[in-house]
Amino acid sequence: MKESEDQQNTGVTIVNTGCCHDCGGRCVLKAHVKDEKIIRVESDTGEEPQIRACMRGRAYRQRVYSPERLQYPLRRIGKKGEGKFERISWDEALDEVAAKLKHVKKTYGNSSILLVVGGGNQGMLHGFLPVGLMLQEFGGFTRTWGIASFEGALYASMATYGTIRTGNSREDLLNSKLIILWGWNPAVTIQDPGTSLMIAKAREKGIKIVVIDPRYSDSAATFAHQWIPIRPGTDSAMLIAMAYVIIKENIQNQSFIDNYCVGIEKYKKYLFGLEDGVHKSPQWAENITKVPAAVITALAREYAGSKPAALIAGWAPARASFGEQYSRAANVLTAITGNIGVNGGYASGFMRAYSSRETKYRRVVAGNEKKPESTGNPVEDGAMPRKYALHKLYGGTNPSSARIHNTKVFDAIIRGKAGGYPTDVKMAYVVGANCLNQHPNTNRGVQALKELEYMVIHEQFMTPTAKFADIVLPVNTFMERNDVAPPWLGSPYYIYLNKAIDSMYESKSDLDISRELSKKLGISPGMFALTEDQILQFIAAGQKDITDYAAMKRDGVVKIKLKEPIVSFKDQINDPDNSPFPTMSGKIEIFCEHLAEMNDSNVPPVPTYMSHDESHDSLKAQLFPLQLITSHDKKRAHSTWHNVPWCRDIEHHCVWINSVDAKSRGIENESLVDVFNDRGRVRIKARVTERIMPGVVEIKQGVWFNPDGEGVDHGGCANVLTMDEFSPGGAHHLNSALVQVELSPEAKGAEK
Amino acid sequence: MNQFGFYFNQTRCIGCHTCAVACKDWHDHHDPSINWMQIKTIEKGKFPHLFLTFLAVPCYQCEEPSCLAACPQNAISKRETDGIVVVDQDKCLGKEKCENTPCLKSCRSKSPQFGQKVNAKMQKCDFCKDRLSAGKQPICVEACPMFALDINTIPELQKKYGKQKEAQGFIYSPKIKQAVVFTPKPLVYS
Numbered sequence: 001m002k003e004s005e006d007q008q009n010t011g012v013t014i015v016n017t018g019c020c021h022d023c024g025g026r027c028v029l030k031a032h033v034k035d036e037k038i039i040r041v042e043s044d045t046g047e048e049p050q051i052r053a054c055m056r057g058r059a060y061r062q063r064v065y066s067p068e069r070l071q072y073p074l075r076r077i078g079k080k081g082e083g084k085f086e087r088i089s090w091d092e093a094l095d096e097v098a099a100k101l102k103h104v105k106k107t108y109g110n111s112s113i114l115l116v117v118g119g120g121n122q123g124m125l126h127g128f129l130p131v132g133l134m135l136q137e138f139g140g141f142t143r144t145w146g147i148a149s150f151e152g153a154l155y156a157s158m159a160t161y162g163t164i165r166t167g168n169s170r171e172d173l174l175n176s177k178l179i180i181l182w183g184w185n186p187a188v189t190i191q192d193p194g195t196s197l198m199i200a201k202a203r204e205k206g207i208k209i210v211v212i213d214p215r216y217s218d219s220a221a222t223f224a225h226q227w228i229p230i231r232p233g234t235d236s237a238m239l240i241a242m243a244y245v246i247i248k249e250n251i252q253n254q255s256f257i258d259n260y261c262v263g264i265e266k267y268k269k270y271l272f273g274l275e276d277g278v279h280k281s282p283q284w285a286e287n288i289t290k291v292p293a294a295v296i297t298a299l300a301r302e303y304a305g306s307k308p309a310a311l312i313a314g315w316a317p318a319r320a321s322f323g324e325q326y327s328r329a330a331n332v333l334t335a336i337t338g339n340i341g342v343n344g345g346y347a348s349g350f351m352r353a354y355s356s357r358e359t360k361y362r363r364v365v366a367g368n369e370k371k372p373e374s375t376g377n378p379v380e381d382g383a384m385p386r387k388y389a390l391h392k393l394y395g396g397t398n399p400s401s402a403r404i405h406n407t408k409v410f411d412a413i414i415r416g417k418a419g420g421y422p423t424d425v426k427m428a429y430v431v432g433a434n435c436l437n438q439h440p441n442t443n444r445g446v447q448a449l450k451e452l453e454y455m456v457i458h459e460q461f462m463t464p465t466a467k468f469a470d471i472v473l474p475v476n477t478f479m480e481r482n483d484v485a486p487p488w489l490g491s492p493y494y495i496y497l498n499k500a501i502d503s504m505y506e507s508k509s510d511l512d513i514s515r516e517l518s519k520k521l522g523i524s525p526g527m528f529a530l531t532e533d534q535i536l537q538f539i540a541a542g543q544k545d546i547t548d549y550a551a552m553k554r555d556g557v558v559k560i561k562l563k564e565p566i567v568s569f570k571d572q573i574n575d576p577d578n579s580p581f582p583t584m585s586g587k588i589e590i591f592c593e594h595l596a597e598m599n600d601s602n603v604p605p606v607p608t609y610m611s612h613d614e615s616h617d618s619l620k621a622q623l624f625p626l627q628l629i630t631s632h633d634k635k636r637a638h639s640t641w642h643n644v645p646w647c648r649d650i651e652h653h654c655v656w657i658n659s660v661d662a663k664s665r666g667i668e669n670e671s672l673v674d675v676f677n678d679r680g681r682v683r684i685k686a687r688v689t690e691r692i693m694p695g696v697v698e699i700k701q702g703v704w705f706n707p708d709g710e711g712v713d714h715g716g717c718a719n720v721l722t723m724d725e726f727s728p729g730g731a732h733h734l735n736s737a738l739v740q741v742e743l744s745p746e747a748k749g750a751e752k
Numbered sequence: 753m754n755q756f757g758f759y760f761n762q763t764r765c766i767g768c769h770t771c772a773v774a775c776k777d778w779h780d781h782h783d784p785s786i787n788w789m790q791i792k793t794i795e796k797g798k799f800p801h802l803f804l805t806f807l808a809v810p811c812y813q814c815e816e817p818s819c820l821a822a823c824p825q826n827a828i829s830k831r832e833t834d835g836i837v838v839v840d841q842d843k844c845l846g847k848e849k850c851e852n853t854p855c856l857k858s859c860r861s862k863s864p865q866f867g868q869k870v871n872a873k874m875q876k877c878d879f880c881k882d883r884l885s886a887g888k889q890p891i892c893v894e895a896c897p898m899f900a901l902d903i904n905t906i907p908e909l910q911k912k913y914g915k916q917k918e919a920q921g922f923i924y925s926p927k928i929k930q931a932v933v934f935t936p937k938p939l940v941y942s
Binding site: 039040041042043045052053054055058059061062187188193196197200203204216218219220221222224226227229634645646647649650658659660689690691692693694 | 805897
């Protein structure tokens, strides 16, 4: 730990740590500690590129010292969800949890224990890892699959390229001639801390930037030369129409397609309607997307003609019904224009650029691909691949059919094996997850959590989810323990989080809780025989670029110097004979053979626009005519920071609605309105704005569910309205809900 | 006097509020009505032809501060070395005793602030003068993830960034002479 006396403040020690929650970025924080209390924080003041924390990291003291922090173990004494608890000792709490685990194991089997995890409190060590290891040693558990953020994008990335490592490091954007930010708002969603700065620099260099988004987002406002509003859920149609224009006008990169891709002829059949009689022309797309055909045509020409160009397809449009089709369409468009493996281009895909864990792209050898890799979890070992899983490819999401999709956790609890799920869930072990709030269809979640026989949760705050637990175990924050954390995607660095203060109140780390519980369960200690530092050294030793653990710990960060920007697939393009793409064909799969083998219209082998039950043109839209999108908020990382005043007070939570839709409903700015559908009702204030297209409303996800006695949510939890369904590729349908908006009863009363 | 001023690159600001929260953290402001750094949003136009930008509003340390002139107690002064506008809280009468808080009323940026406590004394952004004297940048400058802010002497700022004194949402007043340099965002609609 680096401890240096601050010159100006006697007695102040500066501890190098970092901010580490579920935003994708990991940022440098320097905690100023005096008399064992953090009195303020600074961020990166070191060498460039600096990893500067955002508002959230800067506000962290109000989270650590929040009067709402959970202070000691709690046992529920009220009804589930009511929020009445009594204080108990750690011994009592862990005895009870151990006894319940043993009971459930003995009575129903290990698969009845469901581990529900989130990124609410997670480094490379702390978070759900130790709990998972403990439950594995205990004989296994049922786990979930399908990450809300990106599962659709991940599936498409695997289908097209056979890998999720498709991104370039951000500084390579300066080599582009055109940058398209598709459904991507990096000004708010921090996936790598330096991203917005790099895009600003690209703009300052004169590089044209186009933003496609139903909202005039902060990124559109700051960076875009051109903003194209698009109807949610129809992005794939526009991308497909762009491919149509490019092929029709013969401006594709034919030699790239010939050398590196398979399946263009089959895609052409779809584009030119050889099977369904529909030309996927800009006019066809205009009717679906509300983007004028001329705009689509012009962008297609510009994208094909700007060499190189970076089309970065954000994950948000893939958080939709058939969201993987959008990502597939974007991936394929980057391929047919030859923007892959070249500086300034971008292989639209999962976006990961830097990875210390994988040094090579791996291909699966034919014949050895059927069985999911062993995870060490006895409950799922030997399970066959689930339907639609890309189980023949290496990497990606584990295809085990023993897992339950995250959108279906509630349904699985309620219906169990009788509903087609792999097990009957009796007990939920929840770690760093506010699943009631963050999984779709909150009201179904209320029903499900009530039906559980037992639930234990590791938490820092009394979240809407924690209120349903039988036992709540207070967990410390990253300021109160040591950890290592890399950012998710593209930036080559690691943060070492030095412990700044002792654990607050009686809180403990996930590691210590698991360690103590393991003893009570009478299982072999395994990793828990090691100290926190020994485990972190072990984790660090597995990363190729951490060569000096002591230096990393001292400095709080390791910035890896790159000789040149990372450009994914450079080897595949420069030396295709020795570096095939890690797909089954060894090439970029415009037509994906793996999907074709499934022979199922839900997973077409070429990118395809598909309508669904809550499309803008569905029958349901007659009842609920507005499309809801549930975006990220700059004030939170999902539901974390919800209760931090420095962030929360910046602007109050509201539903964005266009003035046209507001006027026809008698809604004014700040009116209290009901946003509702057949799944639930949310009562919040309206923000009447031109920044969202007519027909679309937005509730930023993550604000805590706060129902009244009649089930109306006064908090403004977006997932009260979203549907608990997933696409074949695993995409959550978080941006596919239809709703209606009307004045609330209060506002109607005030009018009279 | 080497008048210190504020530089804001409006074309870079993404409205992330990092500067404002860093300010609250550094100065330990937990009262929500205390905002030494304010972020103004400027929104114009009708869908789909829009213009949106942000304006960072600290105290602009005017050369002829209206707050200084308005204070009945002579509690507000400009530091001789750097022109930073400071308040002597011992002289300040406080929110209720000083009728109408003339310093706050006179300031178009609402930089003199009182907070929620009864008879709170005036407080304001002082460009983190303690950090400056320790050789550090003010916390907002050091915090900005977009490197859109700077605080230095006016000649230094002008040398680096030019002499533009206006930006969207901001009007320069020759009467009070705000100590500013901007890179303004051009008014172009989407």
